Amino acid sequence: MNLQFFNPLRWKKSFLVILLTTFVVAWFTFIDTYSLKTRWDLYSQKEELKERTEDLNDRSEELKVKIERLNEDPALLEKIAREEYGMRRSGETVYKVKREK
Numbered sequence: 001m002n003l004q005f006f007n008p009l010r011w012k013k014s015f016l017v018i019l020l021t022t023f024v025v026a027w028f029t030f031i032d033t034y035s036l037k038t039r040w041d042l043y044s045q046k047e048e049l050k051e052r053t054e055d056l057n058d059r060s061e062e063l064k065v066k067i068e069r070l071n072e073d074p075a076l077l078e079k080i081a082r083e084e085y086g087m088r089r090s091g092e093t094v095y096k097v098k099r100e101k
Contacts, residue, residue, distance in 0.1 A: 029036050070077050081087040088094045 086094065
C-alpha cells in the first residue's frame with residue numbers, strides 16, 4: 001500500500017494551496033463569528049427594523065395630528081367620549097341599541 005498519499009509533506013504545493021484556500025473560504029463563509037451568512041442575516045434584520053421604525057414614525061405623526069384635532073375641537077372630543085367610552089352628561093339617559101347583522 002502506498003502511504004505517500006496520507007503524508008501531507010509529499011503532496012503537491014498546488015493541491016495544498018487549493019485545500020487551504022477551500023478551508024479559508026468555507027471558514028469565513030459559514031463558521032466565523034463575522035461570517036458572510038451572519039452578516040447577511042444581520043443586514044436583513046437591519047432592513048426590517050428600518051421599515052418598522054418608519055411605520056412607527058408614521059403612526060406617531062398620525063397620532064400627533066389626532067391629538068391636535070382633539071385639542072382644537074371640543075365637539076370631536078365629546079363625540080369620541082360618548083361613542084367610544086359611553087360617557088354622558090349629567091341628567092342624560094343613555095340607551096344602547098344592538099344592531100342585528
